[in-house]
Amino acid sequence: MTTTVIVxxxxxxxxxxxxxxxxxxxxxxxxxxHRGARQAAEIASGIERAGGSVLTIRADVTRRREVSxxxxxxxxxxxHVDALVACAGTSVVRSIADSDDDVVxxxxxxxxxxxxxxxxxxxxxxxxxxxxxxVSSAAVPIGIPGFGATxxxxxxVEALTRVSxxxxxxxxxxxxxxxPGLLDTxxxxxxxxERDLRRFAARVPLGRLGDFREAAAAIAYLLGPDASWVNAxxxxxxxxxx
Numbered sequence: 001m002t003t004t005v006i007v008x009x010x011x012x013x014x015x016x017x018x019x020x021x022x023x024x025x026x027x028x029x030x031x032x033x034h035r036g037a038r039q040a041a042e043i044a045s046g047i048e049r050a051g052g053s054v055l056t057i058r059a060d061v062t063r064r065r066e067v068s069x070x071x072x073x074x075x076x077x078x079x080h081v082d083a084l085v086a087c088a089g090t091s092v093v094r095s096i097a098d099s100d101d102d103v104v105x106x107x108x109x110x111x112x113x114x115x116x117x118x119x120x121x122x123x124x125x126x127x128x129x130x131x132x133x134x135v136s137s138a139a140v141p142i143g144i145p146g147f148g149a150t151x152x153x154x155x156x157v158e159a160l161t162r163v164s165x166x167x168x169x170x171x172x173x174x175x176x177x178x179x180p181g182l183l184d185t186x187x188x189x190x191x192x193x194e195r196d197l198r199r200f201a202a203r204v205p206l207g208r209l210g211d212f213r214e215a216a217a218a219i220a221y222l223l224g225p226d227a228s229w230v231n232a233x234x235x236x237x238x239x240x241x242x
Contacts, residue, residue, distance in 0.1 A: 002053070004028040004078040005223065006070065008061050008118055009088030011036030013185050014135060016043050017216035018085050023052030025220065030074040030081075032059045034088065053078075061088045061114030064121075071125045083223050084122045086115045086134045086157075096148040104149045111153035112160075119164050119175075129172040131223045134161045138181025138238035154179075158234055165232035174231045176222045181238030184209035205240035 005022055009015040010031035020043065023029045029047065031054055033040040040056045047054040055077050059070040074081050090110045094103050115134055122132055137154045139147060158177055165175035182188070182204060189197065201208050218237045221227055 002026065002028050002078075003082040004030065004074065004080055005083040005085060006030040006032060006074055006081055006118075007085040007087055008032045008059070008070075008114070009034075009086075009135075010056075011039040011043060012087065012089075013183070013212045014180065014215045014219075015085070015087035017212040018087060018219045019043055019054070020047060021213070021216045021220050022085075022223070023047040023054055024050065027053075027083075028078045029054045030070070030078070031056045032061075032070050032088070034058065034060050061086075061117055062109045064117045067117040067121050071121050075125070080127055081122070081125050082127055082130045084118055084126065084130075084132045085219055085223070086118045086132070088114050088118075089135060091147065091150045093146040094149065095146055099149045107149040107153045108156075111150065112156040115157050116160060119160055122173075123164070123168060126168075126171075126173055131173065131227075132164065132168075132175040133219050133222045134158075134175070134177040136161075136177045136179040136234060138179045138236045138242060140179065142242045161234065162232045169231065174222075174227070176227070176230060176232065177234045178215055178218045178222065179234050179236045179238070180210060180215040181236065182209050182241060183215065184211060203241050204238075208239070210237065210239055 005027050007019050010019045011033035019029050019031050044054045044056045057073050059066045134157050136158050140155050161177040215237050
């Protein structure tokens with residue numbers, strides 16, 4: 001029986017790469033998006049042209065009812081759900097002193113509450129022996145000025161990951177997280193010169209910035225059989241920095 005995965009934030013960078021990689025490995029993919037309808041359609045079209053099986057579903061992960069409907073639609077289409085990749089997230093650069101309640105609420109609602117909602121649904125909807133991967137940040141252990149609200153939410157994601165792994169272990173469901181760092185993305189490049197980018201790359205022991213596909217490869221590993229004894233772990237995909 002073909003395995004089925006739900007990927008939230010599937011129209012974004014890491015989510016897009018995860019959908020493409022998993023579909024290429026023969027998974028049924030439910031690509032969940034919130035605002036990226038055009039991007040989701042383009043990704044789905046590419047997957048289908050390559051012979052993959054994909055379903056696109058709009059869902060706001062901050063609303064439990066919409067997350068429940070996401071699982072319903074996936075089960076109606078593919079018959080079951082075996083795995084979840086909780087990629088939906090957002091980030092803002094703002095000092096703690098300048099982070100008003102709206103900024104903090106957005107980071108907590110999307111990154112933390114959204115992940116909680118997907119974990120709550122997955123806890124009862126995934127088939128035994130399934131797997132879950134959440135997305136944190138490699139900066140959580142060290143802290144980076146300007147990302148206080150974001151990293152506070154991501155630290156909460158790591159806590160949820162570890163607890164969920166222990167609560168779901170009796171059903172053979174593994175729960176892990178990937179924590180990417182210094183990926184070469186349009187958001188990261190914004191406002192930086194080539195010299196700036198080279199300076200950041202020089203901080204990484206491997207001498208370069210990462211790629212969405214490398215984060216997706218880590219996700220695929222954690223979902224797959226080679227990670228059958230990997231549980232409650234935070235895999236920092238960061239080239240050794242920070």
